[in-house]
Amino acid sequence: MDPSKITVAQWIDQWIAAGAPGRKKVKVGQRTLERYEELLRVHVKPKLGTKLLQKLQATDIDKLYTELEAKLAPMTVNHVHSCFNSSLSTAERKGMIASNPMTRIEQLPSAGESDHGLALDEGELKTLVCGFKRSVTMYVPVAVDAATGVRRNELLAFRWTDFDADLKTLKVERALEITKKFGARYKPPKTWRGKRTIALDDGTVALLLAEREKHQRLMAGVPDGAVVDLSLIRLPDDALIFPGMPPAGQSFSFARPRDPSAFSKRFRRTADDLGFEGFEFHHLRGTHATLLLDKGVPVHTVAERIGDDPAVLLRNYAKRKRSQTADTSVSSVINAMSAGIYGS
Template sequence: MKDQPRSRRPFGEGGIDQRGANVFRLRWRANGKRFTKVFHGTMAAARKEIRALITAVDTGGHVDPSKITLSQWIDQWIAAGAPGRKKMKVGQRTLERYEELLRVHVKPKLGSKLLQKLQAAEIDQLYSNLETKLAPMTVNHVHRCFNSSLSTAERKGMIASNPMTRIEQLPSAGESDHGLALDEADLKILVTGFKPSATMYAPLAVDASTGVRRNELLAFRWTDFNDEAKTLKVERALEVTKKFGLRYKPPKTWRGKRTIALDDGTVALLVAEREKHQRIIAGIPDGAQVDLSLVKLPNDSLIFPAMPGAGQDFDFAKARDPSGFSKAFRRAADALGFVGFELHHLRGTHATLLLDKGVPVHTVAERIGDDPAVLLRNYAKRKRRQTADTSVATVINDLSAGIFGS
């Protein structure tokens, strides 16, 4: 009698071939392709694994096996602009920072691992090692960009799930420095201390009176200034990149593009500064009485351009080096007795003084181009230069006097 042929298992059930003691080859199909996988374990465990693979196919969660390493995936992610959960590329400066963090701190330890084989325990060990030699904030930055890259891999179907969701503990950012805020008297001493400097006083006075970011300040053009309306528009910011050098970019968020109301003193300062530039471009000596309204500055003329070097002509469109500007400020501020006060603390000081005077949070946030929640959080943690909160002490003393009749 002729042997009956073995019945084939239904197409969607896959197959299991034993290749040795507790070694099996799993076979299944997904998206019209055939896949195999070597599985080590018992027959019962192999059946459980094949059922899981078939279920993933049915539910759309199947991930095609890949030999791509973590290092290769990171390179692909960076080349794509490091898109996050909003599927948007980051800025060039941020992209370069992400590339550096992952290249220096992640690739040497985990780069050779297969992306699909990366385990949460391996990430835990990486973070544990980094925490012994890096500041908490730096480790947190590593985690944020590493997690973003793996989240993108999951979204694209490169991995079944992000192993970051199973790590033991997220790296703490630590207590960041939210800056130092000056009171009005100290702010006046600091800013007026720069008056002898023809290149530093005007930009610092404008910075202190507007709360703009350094790279917004140095990107202001005369076309952004309206002396009649008493406004200054923030349309762009400087960006220092390795790939493109110094260039302009739009504000980081929609809040960044804004129009700032100016006080009379700042308007007068900017008008005087513009007249200096008009005299330079027209070759008119100081003191000569002429109608400067007839002198037009080029549309790309910066309000605070770089100073020309020896033997060079004045280029009104050439931007200052942001880092050099910050260093020059820091040296002069130290000499004036404001040791440790950074340029970006002027922004925090401006916001703090407005909030202390009762200006609504949303109004201050709109003025400086910040998120109201972030502004409040920073305001609460920002240090004052004085040693005691005398304003609160005064209120408490007055309250006590009313209660106890003293």
């Protein structure tokens, strides 16, 4: 098609179909691609879709952003800008437009204040985690996340093959991803930092061993309390540490993942009931990092543990409440933390 006749909507469709490549000419992940498509379809196409791509002006974009800022959260408008700008930058790189009109807009949409969350102190964390003991399916994953700081979709992708009780470690090898096109699937970590081995404290190891024993008994049909040699019972290689319950009428599978969204919503409801209103599941990650940094554990050590960039970690940490202490041994710190998390 003649580039001079392509509309903004047609270009967006082409860009999405190509995998939404950015300035590094790399396609984004499926989940991100679907989010980009949704943002542009809902917020950009209705207003600017019929305009010819080569006739798109900075003033058109300014007007769009003014309208969006009046009805959407700042972070959402910023996300719209990011993917729309990326699509127009690609159009410029491919010679579809002479220059990107984004470079001439009046003001970039503000992302607002990022939700870094208010980190809990050790006493608050103990109260929160112990409050989940009433939930058979939520307590262990919540406790493990509080003790490791992993991302939710990393937590829900853990397999028993990732757990080494002797070495007291958990390997982060993958993350769960839910997409419209492929459904539930697993993907490698986004960056090289994401793939890591996490040291575990004694309390978390004991908790995971007890959970594995439950799975082994379930696998073999052995009732609780019956004396058997569980070492003879081998779980499937794809068995998840935190599998999901089957829908009505379907059989249980150790490899069936939990629904991440439902998991987060259930956490939020219970946290609210416990008096931690507004505390989201991902705030456990920030709490874990903050407590370690408060104890004096070096930034690079904490960043390596949670799979984050040290600079990003420091920026987020600066926006959370924290205290001053000094203890540079990560092993002693996480053992002390677990004693508070699990209680007596």
